[in-house]
Amino acid sequence: MPIIVAESECFGCALCVLNCPEDAMEITSSFIVAIDEDRCTDCGECLDFCPVDALAEA
Numbered sequence: 001m002p003i004i005v006a007e008s009e010c011f012g013c014a015l016c017v018l019n020c021p022e023d024a025m026e027i028t029s030s031f032i033v034a035i036d037e038d039r040c041t042d043c044g045e046c047l048d049f050c051p052v053d054a055l056a057e058a
C-alpha cells in the first residue's frame with residue numbers, strides 16, 4: 001500500500017527521511033516530505049518516526 005502524506009501536518013522535520021531504509025523520501029522546497037514511489041517498498045518504518053502522525057498507509 002502506498003504511503004500517504006498529510007501535507008497540512010508535515011513540517012519537514014526529516015525524521016522519516018533519515019530513517020527510510022530505501023532512501024525513498026526527501027524534503028521538498030515547501031518543507032513537506034515527498035515519497036519516491038519507485039523506491040518505496042511500503043515497509044511502513046517511516047510511520048513510526050513522524051512526531052505528528054503525518055504519514056499513513058493508504
Ligand code: SF4
Nearest residue numbers: 020040041043044046
Ligand atoms: S514505507 Fe519504508 S521504504 Fe517507503 S518511504 Fe516509508 S520507510 Fe521508506
Ligand code: SF4
Nearest residue numbers: 010011013014016050
Ligand atoms: S517525520 Fe513527519 S513531520 Fe517530519 S518530515 Fe516526515 S512526515 Fe513530515
